[in-house]
Amino acid sequence: MESFAQQTPFEISGGQQTATYPEVIRYYHDLAAHYPQAKLITYGKTDFGEPLHLLVLSKDKEFNPQTLRQQHKRIFLINNGIHPGEPEGIDACMMLSRDLLKENRLPKDVVICIIPLYNIDGSYNRTSTSRANQNGPLFYGFRGNSRNYDLNRDFIKTDSKNSESFQYLFNSWQPEIFVDTHTSNGADYQYTMTLIPTQKDKLQPILSAYLCNTMLPDLYTQMKKKGFELIPYVNSVEETPESGIEGFLETPRFSTGYTTLHNTIGFMPETHMLKPYDKRVESTYKLLETYIELIVRDAKIIGENKAKADLAVARQKEFTLSWKLDKSTYDQLPFKGFEAKYKPSEVSGLNRLYYDRNAPYTRNIKQWNNFVPEVTVSKPLAYVIPKAWTRVIELLKLNQVHLQQLQKDTELDLNVYYIKDYKTASKPFEGHYLHSQVQVTDQQQKIKFYAGDYVVYVNQAQNRYIVETLEPQATDSFFNWNFFDAVLGQKEHYSAYVFEDTAAELLKHNPELKNKLEQQKASQKDFAENPAAQLEFIYKNSDYYEKTHLRYPIARLEQNVNLSLK
Template sequence: MRNLFFMCFLFITLKTMAQKTPFEISGKTETATYNQAITFYENLAKTYPQAKLITYGNTDFGKPLHLLVLSKDKNFDPAAIRKSNKRILLINNGIHPGEPEGIDASMMLARDLLKAEQLPKDVVVCIIPVYNIDGSFNRTGTSRANQNGPVAYGFRGNSKNLDLNRDFIKTDSKNSAAFQLIFNTWQPEIFVDTHTSNGADYQYVMTLIPTQKDKLNPILSSYLTKTLVPDLYSGMEKKGYPMIPYVNAFGEIPETGIAGFIESPRYSTGYTTLHNTIGFMPETHMLKSYDLRVDATYKLLQTYIDVVQRDAKIIGENKCKADEFVAVQKEFPLAWKLNKSVENDLPFKGFESGKKPSAVSGTDRLFYDRNKPFTKIIEEWNNYEPAISIKKPIAYIIPKAWDKVITLLKLNNVKIEELKSDSKISVESYYITDFKTATRPYEGHYLHSAVTVNPVQNALQYYAGDFVVYVNQKTNRFIVETLEPQATDSYFNWNFFDSILDMKEHYSAYVFEDTAAELLKNHPELKNKLDAKKAADADFAKNGAAQLDFVYKNSDYYEKTHNRYPVARLVTDVKLDLK
């Protein structure tokens, strides 16, 4: 009898332990490894029919991306879920595996919702356990030198040493392609990407970056600023974790004021904005103890679920209206600038700062005195305005040679059609007239910026199988901000089209001198153009090689494709012969 009692006690103890996370078992000092997290979710899915663990695509590490889906009515078909008018909340963890609070918080939250039978009725919760699987295996306790725990954690870069939170447009990693497959299959209304901050010291455990309100569709922005963000703040205040906007300080310390974060589409929440999904990056404070950071993340995720369940109907209606608005939107911003003339007061709980001699160099160094907390009013600048805008064309035409572009557009649910036969089509082509290029590589690219273009009307030859993308769909923002070269994170700026910037043919000067003389003799308009250039530019007038090159580039000998951006704009509504 005693043995039977002992065996039952042991079974119950093991079952209870099996439901605990490595974070809890360690006394809240350790974060789960990738294998521990997946095993934990596999066991949840086996135990509870309301949970399903699904794999998508692949990663650079050779493992698929997992998605845990929590559905109260056991419906795991995303199309059917949308038809049943339920909302989808997507939580992404471990994009930077050295910032693992979300990994542990999500494990506990999923278990607690299932165990207590508290899954929301109108919200399906989707959790990516660990996005940067590669980096999670590169585990140390030293790579984040400023961070207070956990004992060991993953590394920011993936196995290609890419920061995956810069890869949502260029998609150099398989991880990014797998994420986009998940995102565009499930089409969440709300997205949360869990992080840990760097920077100043202050009293808050949790800071928050919402999708930049001015970049977001106005229908969504109104709900975000008037309802969602205020209710997240009040909910967290009640749970013991007052929040502040992410401390993006203008100077060395927060008292100099903070600016709202502007996320371009390379970032996760900038990417989700292109799809009319409201995104958030919660950032716990690196210097707070790990147990507090996990607890704050747990309570914030809990708050998201409560608010999305409460507002499920209006969130769904807003998303539909925003998609309809974008489908007929005519003008699109491509880049943004901060309006520093508009500011607002923000109560801020910080610590007094000062300077003292460095024990390393002897020079003055910054320090914060945690024995001197304060609450002060600081300035916040959070109004952004378009720096560049364009009117959309009727369609973009993309030659089939540019297959990576087509693959990524399709991955993002962009509807694409194909020409049925060879056709000469009147289009507007951009000639790239100027741009700047970084002098050092950034995330594997020499990124372009400050692009200027010269639009030219011409008739170009296209061929059967070339692609046509009409800008009359809910993915219009994604289409425009990737295909317009002046957009901050356009495919052009990420070097997708750099081969067009090279000349493939040239001339031998001693031969072309005679040809150029003949051209000037037979084409007086060209001679007048050359003379005008010489009169306007003294250096040019002294440079014989430059003048010869000018004649060449203004003649039929010069290749017409040099610097011609290959994605053309259809600006006249003509009937195309489509498959």
Template sequence: MKKTFLYISCLLLFSTRLFAQLTPFELSKDKNYTANYHEIITYYQQLAKKYNQLKLLNIGSTDVGKPLTLIVLSKNRVFDPALIHKQNKRIILINNGIHPGEPEGIDATMMLTRDLLKNNKLPNDVVLCFIAVYNIDGCLNRGVSRISQNGPRAYGFRGNARNLDLNRDFIKADSRNALAFMQILNTWQPEVFVDNHTSDGADYQYVMTLIETQKDKQNPILAKYTAETLSPELYKRMKRTGYEMIPYVESEKTTPDSGIVAFLETPRFSTGYTVLRNIISYVTETHMLKPFDKRVYATYDFMQHLIDICQRDHELIGKLKQQADTQVKQQKTFALNWELDEQHHDTITFKGYEAGWKPSEISGLNRLYYDRNKPYTKTINYYNTYKPTISVDKPVAYVIPQAWGKVIELFKLNEVEMHQLAHDTTLDLQMYYIADYKTSTRPYEGHYLHSNVKLNAMTTKVKFLQGDYVVYTNQAINRYIVETLEPQGVDSFFAWNFFDSILGQKEHYSDYVFEDIAADLLKRDPELRKKLDNEKANNLKLAASASQQLEFVYRNSPWFEKTYLRYPIGRLLSDTKLDLK
């Protein structure tokens, strides 16, 4: 009896060790299961006990109180980022589960990590960093909310614990998740970044689509390598392993055969944020209607191919990154907004399904459908050219009052080099006044976004205080500095409401008191009287309104507050010697 018990115990122990290396996805009979948060972390902890080339790091915290788990794979067991870069090795950072209802990357990374370790396939010159699951909050909120998606049978929720879409949070950084991500990015300084997703939209034959950093938005040194070498090689290798890719399908009109448009990832998105750091960036988008197992294996293959190519080109990628950083330090003009150039397009071969219209069983009106019995291969237009609509010349430096604490903290977290004034200082600066802007009528990710910002620039003397910050624009991170601080930028800090308090007037007047003061002012200032008369002649509405005329005098008087609508960050246009701490 004791021998039988011992035999069964040994068999169970052997089975446990055998199956410990299989992922929950692989253990499921129908391959339609994605690991839950506990299973994910437990799996990596078991691997870490077995392999010393793997290290688990808990970084920061998330809005649900749990740290981000970073899996680091290093063939020679060097886990010091500074030493890794000193050894001329590249770092790839791969993010999973930013939308936990799009979990392919989670399961594919679990398998890939095991296989690289078990088969001794870790690259010699590339260190791999995987975020096990970024939106832990949403991963714990498990359900079936993505009704248009073909599996898995249960998965996490798109929003995090604060109901934020974390792939819209990289500039504004409302979540602690984003702050932890910044800590990872600035500690490890990867040259290549991937964010794994699942698409929605049209139906077509491909399992995998791909978003690459838009070529006109990417640093031209990196854009040339990405467009001419890295991306074509990824497309070729994916086709060879059975998962032919196409660029992310965003239709020009209704259906893909009308042409597709390259996705423009602005800095609110993960890859729009990383490109500000001259990081080569991709988003994988597996197709929502394909079986879950195919989506997982396609994601696995993509990551493996990317790793292999980066190993092959590791020296070149490192040199290009250094060249791009140097170029950005010296770059003078920066684009802030972009629009699609519909006059220019490429053509690509597209494998889709014929689209049609039929009466809806719900409304009786026409509805769109795709007929999988009618596949086609067509040449379609691919609109992949964007042109800047707003550009700005950088100043020598920006001067930021220390009162704007969130800006300062984000700059510190992003390792922007800053200096502080040693004492109170009056500076000749170019200051912006907000002349006009539009604000969204509904909240977007917790904010009422500003757009179409119009500015009046004025050179004036402004007093700054001891401890206020000076940010010189001679840094590799210039794009982040300029695109966040220039208020007309699409994802600037102003657009995200960081500075909304300047939009409110703090002082005013009692009209019956100011009437006498204004009359006296007009008697003593004939130029102001002339200005008022001209305005009355050109503005009949003002001419008929006593209150508007009084307001006009007030706004042109010495008593009107100079800081109303004045953007608080100054632009230092000349190389002035400053007394800095």
């Protein structure tokens, strides 16, 4: 078969242009037509109406993920163009896939999967101005999609069809290693490529040990040899890197935070926006090439680690719902920067920051990268979910969570949460008024569930996805993303002039309630002088007050009981 030598738009333009979506898909169609080791597959739809594409490179010409897992192949998944204004991965993967095929360099034990361009509609919104701080390419796409979502905040709430299609693709292939290609903003420094690995403390410990002790050191070593020395993502504590940098905590709304829930080691490489575009693409190409080399070398241990991690998570009892940075400990990190200086602004006349590229330096800076649990929870035996919460059920199924249904109406004695307090953002974020700082109280209650309601046993490799979405205190829980806001509203109340007589009868026949009221009056002067507050107190401590108000609708089954399930 004739070798496929087609150049990419990036190469044809001398490293100045990034490919458009039609050019990308046409290129991969041609590549797959030339090489039987390549196949372009579609998964579902995106918000733009186009399917989500996946290019699969398989030396043995096997393209069924289940078969490949049975053959103990490692799966390496690369995602490009989630922010189409950061397109280095789009162009690098076009060249890399062609070169691997043309030069017969496809590995035997590793299958390479490439999402050519994730945010399709954003890529059509091409300008040269939306990335105000970026040095090329000449034209590029926009961060938001056609519904103005940042798709790298959508992996739990799943407002977009892109996210649904990605989750189906991801859970079909179950990659061991995942990379999502990006471009940075922020300070100026000497490095072309920075790196955000899955945060080591929240990654499953077996995987974290391999990541920290083997994969990251070797990535840094190999990339330095290839002319692109790496540095951790420069998340400065203050305005400039000299203040030190903090680790980036990628919660499950982000792609690599989502993949961590499934025990996949994730990376978010960020090229530096001010470096020339051709060098940014070259560094991305070499980084992806290095990932492949390391996965090939460590294929056996990577597979064993993933299996062990899945088993450990299925047996895990305690789960962290939120993390906080430990500011008491830090490392010293050798850093190659440019001196930060100040000069009068030509706009305001006041001092402004600039980085003097004629004054490079190498010095140690502080790096805070240790995170500790902030809120933890013990898993229940199972969660019980009323069938009415269909979106929750759909997303659990999409993530291959094993669900069973009650065969008949059943009263269960279980633990329920009441939402005691929470904060809500004053402005919308990605289409939602996010909740945070959730506080709950719990009660043991007997609740009737109905045939068709769902039971989710927490004994699965998907446990982290289950717990971190269903526990309301988790940072990116379904509750915090407003899935359950209806329970926060009270549905019934009373007319005071009628309930006055009812309240008097309640106090007459319930000495315990009367005593609670008197204690409250004695301890709170304002309450003692507020008849409406006293009436409300009696109402909320009576059977007239609806038990479902502020009650989180997903219950925790703590004791093993015989259930009739299908």
